[in-house]
Amino acid sequence: MLSRLRLFTATCFLLLVQAAFAAGQTELVWYGHAAFKLKTPGGKILLIDPWITNPANKNGKEDLAKLDKADLILISHGHFDHVGNAVEIAKKTGARLVSTFDLGRALVQYGGYPKDQMGFDTQGNFGGTLTLLDGEVKITFIPAVHSSTVMAPEGSPDKDIHDGGHPGGFLIAVKGGPTLYHTGDTDVFSDMALISRFAKVDLMLACIGGHFTMDPERAAHAVRLVGPTTVIPMHYGTFPVLAGTPERLAAALKRQGSKARVEVLTPGQTLRF
Structure with a gap:
């Protein structure tokens, strides 16, 4: 009887330790293209450019159906492949929109994003930092070299293309977790070197597809400027013109003598920190 009690006590303790460990982790899920889900140690959910x-x-349709919780939706610019399923998710979850003020206004006016889920508390501009979710995250707006337009949802009589402000990326510092830099769509630009003066980037989510953004060779230069510990390639292979590959990125980084580690994810894969 005593042995069983000890075994039961030990099992309960192990489960509690495992639960505490899991609760203290940061989780990152890649859905393909530029779409990510970030779960903080406190259980808050951030979606970035959620074209699920x-x-x-x-498994996009299944993944979208299972997304029943989101606290924040971060959108880097107004193109359809980054706005993605944001409106549908926002209406289902009540998630607030994190974007530049100009993009947020355009998404509400033309893109169908719920107006009461966008305001000054989650809108910013380049160089500004927002402290959100009771201090769980700090989000800094980073510029990008690209473009940004907004179109009305499919089926709308509005067929015009509307200005979406300036494109950007996000530097996301997770309390008790990593600091991530999501580049959005961009070319390499020299001011990326300034990012490391304000924060040590643990994970750089870098577009590498080429054609519309920097390719792997140019992305390698961007990695060198930012100096992350790990780089996760994104925005490649979704369409034939996005021909950049993680292998080319790794080779370019090796030629440059970079110490950054390339972490290649498959859609739906989760990383834990």
Whole structure:
């Protein structure tokens, strides 16, 4: 009887330790293209450029259906492949929109994002930092070299293309977790070197597809400027013109003598920190 009691006590203790360990982790899920889900140690959910049903994600419809919680939706610029399923998710979860003020206004006016889920508390501009979710995250707006336009949802009589402000990326510092830099769509630019003066980047989520953004070779230069510990390639392979590959990125980094580690994810894969 005593042995069983000890075994039961030990099992309960192990489960409690495992639960505490899991609760203290940061989780990052890649859905393909530029779409990520970030879960903080406190259980808050951030979605970044949530095109969940992109062609690279074979389980996109199922993944979208399972997304029943989101606290913040971060959108880097107004193109359809980054706005993605944001409106549908926002209406289902009540998630607030994190974007530049100009983009947020355009998404509400033309893109269908719920107006009462966007305001000054989650809107900013480049160089500004927002402290959100009771201090769980700090989000800094980083510029990008690209473009940004907004179109009305499919089926709308509005067929015009509307200005979406300036494109950007996000530096996300998680309390008790890593600091991530999501580049959005961009080319390499020299001011990326300034990012490391304000924060040590643990994870750089870098576009590498080429054609519309920097390719792997140019992305390698961007990694050198930012100096992350790990780089996760994104925005490649979704369409034939996005021909950049993680292998080319790794080779370019090696040629430059970079110590950054390339972490290649598959759509739906989760990393834990």
